[in-house]
Amino acid sequence: MSKLLKNTDVLSGLFVLAIAAFFLIGGRNYEIGTLEEMGPGFVPLLLGSVLAALGVVLLVQGAATQATGLTVSGNWAIGPMILILGAIALFAFTLRHVGYVAACAMVVAISGLAAPDRRMREILIEAVLLAAISALLFVEAIGMPMPLFPWSN
Amino acid sequence: MELLSNLALGFGVALTPANIAYCFAGALLGTLIGILPGLGPVATVAMLLPVTYALEPTSALIMLAGIYYGAQYGGSTTAILVNLPGEASSVVTCLDGYQMARQGRAGQALTVAAIGSLVAGCFGTLMLAASATALASVALSFGAAEYFSLMLLGLIAAVVLASGSVVKAIAMIVTGVLLGIVGTDINSGVERYTFGIFELSDGVDFVVVAMGVFGLTEVLKNLERVSSRDLVTTEITSLRLDREDVRRAAPAIARGTLLGSVLGILPGGGALLSSFAAYTLEKRVSRRPQEFGKGAIEGVAAPESANNAAAQSSFVPMLTLGVPANATTALLMGAMMIHNVQPGPKVMDSNPELFWGLIASMWIGNVILVILNLPLIGIWVKMLKIPYRVLYPAIVVFVTVGVFSIQNSTFLIYVMLFFAVFGYVLSKLNFEAAPLLLGFVLGPLLESNFRRAMLISAGDATAFLTRPVSAALLLTALFLLVLLVSPSFRRRREEAFQGE
Numbered sequence: 062m063s064k065l066l067k068n069t070d071v072l073s074g075l076f077v078l079a080i081a082a083f084f085l086i087g088g089r090n091y092e093i094g095t096l097e098e099m100g101p102g103f104v105p106l107l108l109g110s111v112l113a114a115l116g117v118v119l120l121v122q123g124a125a126t127q128a129t130g131l132t133v134s135g136n137w138a139i140g141p142m143i144l145i146l147g148a149i150a151l152f153a154f155t156l157r158h159v160g161y162v163a164a165c166a167m168v169v170a171i172s173g174l175a176a177p178d179r180r181m182r183e184i185l186i187e188a189v190l191l192a193a194i195s196a197l198l199f200v201e202a203i204g205m206p207m208p209l210f211p212w213s214n
Numbered sequence: 215m216e217l218l219s220n221l222a223l224g225f226g227v228a229l230t231p232a233n234i235a236y237c238f239a240g241a242l243l244g245t246l247i248g249i250l251p252g253l254g255p256v257a258t259v260a261m262l263l264p265v266t267y268a269l270e271p272t273s274a275l276i277m278l279a280g281i282y283y284g285a286q287y288g289g290s291t292t293a294i295l296v297n298l299p300g301e302a303s304s305v306v307t308c309l310d311g312y313q314m315a316r317q318g319r320a321g322q323a324l325t326v327a328a329i330g331s332l333v334a335g336c337f338g339t340l341m342l343a344a345s346a347t348a349l350a351s352v353a354l355s356f357g358a359a360e361y362f363s364l365m366l367l368g369l370i371a372a373v374v375l376a377s378g379s380v381v382k383a384i385a386m387i388v389t390g391v392l393l394g395i396v397g398t399d400i401n402s403g404v405e406r407y408t409f410g411i412f413e414l415s416d417g418v419d420f421v422v423v424a425m426g427v428f429g430l431t432e433v434l435k436n437l438e439r440v441s442s443r444d445l446v447t448t449e450i451t452s453l454r455l456d457r458e459d460v461r462r463a464a465p466a467i468a469r470g471t472l473l474g475s476v477l478g479i480l481p482g483g484g485a486l487l488s489s490f491a492a493y494t495l496e497k498r499v500s501r502r503p504q505e506f507g508k509g510a511i512e513g514v515a516a517p518e519s520a521n522n523a524a525a526q527s528s529f530v531p532m533l534t535l536g537v538p539a540n541a542t543t544a545l546l547m548g549a550m551m552i553h554n555v556q557p558g559p560k561v562m563d564s565n566p567e568l569f570w571g572l573i574a575s576m577w578i579g580n581v582i583l584v585i586l587n588l589p590l591i592g593i594w595v596k597m598l599k600i601p602y603r604v605l606y607p608a609i610v611v612f613v614t615v616g617v618f619s620i621q622n623s624t625f626l627i628y629v630m631l632f633f634a635v636f637g638y639v640l641s642k643l644n645f646e647a648a649p650l651l652l653g654f655v656l657g658p659l660l661e662s663n664f665r666r667a668m669l670i671s672a673g674d675a676t677a678f679l680t681r682p683v684s685a686a687l688l689l690t691a692l693f694l695l696v697l698l699v700s701p702s703f704r705r706r707r708e709e710a711f712q713g714e
Contacts, residue, residue, distance in 0.1 A: 097668060119381055
């Protein structure tokens with residue numbers, strides 16, 4: 062069983078089925094309409110079903126080749142994912158409150174930690190430089206509507 | 215003769231100082247980012263798309279096209295100098311290009327790649343200009359049923375010509391179309407899959423999807439291990455080709471150009487397929503096949519010409535039929551729609567300045583690329599030495615601010631984060647992201663043409679088969695699918711993508 066769950070095709074099949082389920086369940090209340098005058102629900106239902114069928118094909122393929130099939134390679138960048146995506150979310154969340162300069166420096170500093178060969182001094186220097194240069198470029202030169210500092214606007 | 219007057223119109227537009235500047239800026243930025251590790255042409259175009267939103271449509275497209283072939287070209291440079299293909303289509307260039315560089319002939323490899331690309335780019339663009347009018351006039355007579363069948367054929371062909379599992383690629387197309395449905399249904403006004411979120415009522419911006427699935431996913435993939443790059447340490451001594459080099463490279467460039475121009479029109483892996491095909495062809499016609507893989511100049515000249523010719527001719531289906539052939543042209547098509555230009559057979563008549571200006575700018579762009587690349591190669595070599603750990607935080611900042619700038623709101627940043635996770639899981643499960651993007655961009659068109667065709671035929675689904683053009687297109691699609699099931703074709707397809 063555990064081997065089955067490491068098979069790429071089995072996992073892919075489950076993933077595709079999950080996507081199909083999302084669209085089929087999420088769209089269950091949309092009107093189907095008739096073949097001549099289709100409602101908003103017709104195409105989602107049609108494609109959701111096709112997708113579900115493809116998911117089953119993948120699942121069966123994977124189960125049939127479970128001994129020989131590809132297994133998902135072990136190296137998942139979970140740490141980098143949390144650091145980088147977390148840093149970006151933090152940027153989006155705090156931009157209005159702390160201003161672009163601080164938010165940008167934070168993104169660089171936090172996402173910089175994700176590199177396996179990171180060097181702390183490099184990260185700090187880069188955070189300061191990138192925040193300054195991109196602030197000048199995006200906010201001052203292009204004029205994007207972001208506050209530079211907490212006390213701006 | 216009509217072609218000449220059209221091209222004259224095009225050059226009139228492309229040669230204005232502003233448009234030359236945008237073309238130059240595009241080629242420069244594209245080369246710059248294409249040379250930096252870890253960003254392919256799709257991610258590069260997606261990242262720089264928001265920059266062009268403020269420009270007027272013609273300038274925006276000229277700049278974006280410049281970014282596209284600049285990035286493509288930058289990928290070849292890294293293939294030769296560090297044995298790292300910037301993208302799939304320069305994988306083949308690595309084989310002999312890197313060997314040449316190790317033998318101290320990096321300069322010659324770069325020169326032959328540049329000249330090959332220039333020749334191919336000019337010829338491919340000419341092909342594009344010549345075939346555009348004819349194709350568009352055919353497509354002008356298309357009704358909803360024909361359009362639907364054409365798009366379906368385009369998507370299926372993209373799957374057949376791409377590498378990897380066919381079932382997975384089709385699943386990605388369908389997922390893409392479904393994601394494209396998110397937003398307000400134009401026929402009924404009903405909001406679908408928006409869950410009451412106001413920002414989703416216009417649908418998800420394709421740049422957000424591309425930045426998540428291509429930009430951030432690539433960053434995450436690169437961080438799975440410490441990146442090491444074997445930069446060729448020998449200095450680039452001379453860029454000059456000797457007589458023997460020219461004698462061997464010239465016919466290879468000609469063959470690669472022809473092959474690429476034809477194959478590039480096909481949907482899917484145009485550039486990828488043509489570079490593999492060109493390499494295989496060269497090896498076959500060469501009197502010294504044993505030299506391939508050990509630094510044969512033909513092994514650089516042919517695939518480089520082929521993939522650049524294909525890059526130009528892959529604009530044909532997107533510009534004339536409104537059916538993009540690969541992920542990058544899908545992005546460009548999305549960019550056109552943002553500027554309220556609907557790609558398809560009518561563009562030529564409704565926006566002749568844009569259409570012919572874009573085509574003419576490709577010639578200018580190809581010349582700019584050679585100027586940028588050969589004399590300035592020293593600068594690019596220095597850029598190659600920037601370690602990835604310094605580079606990716608800057609990518610992260612740029613991607614984030616770029617997505618923010620689309621609507622000046624932080625909401626889309628969260629949507630991008632969702633697509634980053636989604637894209638990363640997909641890549642771990644060996645799904646390709648390109649068909650997803652194709653399906654996403656074509657989805658709304660596919661649905662509306664399907665529904666319109668069914669309305670016209672009063673609910674009779676056989677209309678797709680009783681209208682001759684539509685039937686022919688669908689039968690071709692079916693034929694391609696049947697081919698895929700046949701074992702001998704499958705084996706060949708796998709071999710073709712193995713690349714030696």
